[in-house]
Amino acid sequence: MSLRIYNTMSRRKEPFDPLVPGEIRMYACGPTVYDRAHIGHARAALTFDVVWRYLEYRGYRVTYVRNFTDVDDKIIHRAAELGQGWDSLAEEQIEAYRRDMRALGLRTPTHEPRATQHIREMIAVIQTLIGRGVAYCLDGDVYFEVRRFADYGKLSHRGLEELRAGARVEVDHRKRDPLDFALWKTSKPGEPSWDSPWGPGRPGWHIECSAMSMEYLGETFDIHGGGADLIFPHHENEIAQSECATGKPFGRYWVHNGFVNIHAEKMSKSLGNVLAVRELLDRVTPGALKIFLLGTHYRAPLDFSEEAIGSAGRAEHRLLNALSEIRRVQEMDLSGAASSQDDRPLLRQIRHAEREFTDAMDDDFNTPRALAAMFDLVRDINTSLRDTDRASDKAAIDSLRLAGDALRELGSVLGVLLEDSPEKRVFSDARVADGVQVRVSDYHEARKAIDDAFQSGQPLPEDKVRIIVERRRQCRDEKDWAGADSIRAWLGDRGVIVEDTPRGARWQLKSPRT
């Protein structure tokens, strides 16, 4: 099997073949930093984070560049509204974006260039374009002349005539063609401004990505991506500029992620249904959010709903639970255990899941299928776990360890089940000291300590919880079911879930987010 990627340019899945064997250069358009990141930004960033992780899992060396558009009309307008400098607003939002993406557990790209730090390179590209006669100056503005690029429209699959016919934007009659777009615009007073051969001004939107991608990745590179909305005009224009400037092909594989709708409606400021990543992460775990997002193929539109995100949270729990159960059996006392036969079925199932996963991801990053492979493995793990609980077997436990490692590795390719994710901490099993009598005074003191912590919103003291759980065990030993149940209910009210297993009770803190 080899990797196939859907290329917007050809409208089909193509075998992926990097320019330099073993090395991949990838560019994804990042956010315009004027407001908080919303779930759509999260989907775009996650899509390319997963592409990156999978390519590395496949053994490629990847250079991944994602820009920040930090000079733009929207930033200028927003800053004016806020009575703030455009540059300080951009700076703030860049920090906020980084914080949000980190909270989601996304890796930082190899390079995160900012438009304002590459003005010089942009001017150089514009000069080349003027020198080649495909751009022209008008009172300090510079425009790209669309009809000079024969391939214009090849990405969005539209001809110049179609585009002109569909244009609803008011026409600037100074331009040679309504579709000509600005490479450089003169700055109005108070706007950000840089010196240029055409007078003080600022760059047009599209030129930054051409200049920065070529700066970091070369004139031709492997993957260029972004949201589906960028296909036209942004990426179309990037191609026109870049290929005219260099005479070489620009991006080779064009990858575009679909949009997120909110309850079947487009997310927009006017509808007031913009879902900020921040707010979302206040109530769902990053893992749940990612499982939700990856549950739909990246090119398909995705509809957000409370029900769907809740379902993803429970699905995440299923994955985490399997890992936590594996840890538990590994801590079992095996002194008297047999080591009859090794657990061949599970080993086979691990390999099967890994193959299914790879096949799915090779097929244009089919994350829903990849997740299904992980859940299949979870079912196999759980089955083996059940048998292991009944008859401890060292070989079976070894196999389970391998299965857990495999599951974690597959998860890490999708960015779920990450080692340092906070949600995993809630699954700390209590080890119950056998036969130690809990003194009544200790018990009451523990209850009080837990109550205090709970009321002040502090994390509950684990050692105290342990005392309560141990006390409940004593009740159960004495068949004092009413006492045991009331203790369980009491802990439940304070966010501690107690569950009895064949080998004693285990407890966990309810996720603080739910």
Added chain:
RNA sequence: GGCGGCGUAGCCAAGUGGCUAAGGCAGAGGUCUGCAAAACCUUUAUUCGGCGGUUCGAGUCCGCCCGCCGCCUCCA
């Protein structure tokens, strides 16, 4: 108007023309358990919006119809 996409079980969602239509969530029954929870097992689409067509064979290809959506303007 132009271009493109979607419609698969109660919900979400995979599905290179051909083994019994993935997976998750929810539901039902069962196993386990003092009870509960968790987990596991079984079960839930003779059928893929509708109607025709191509084919030995179609959810998968073609045509028409119905319903929904995106882009063509800043947008992830």
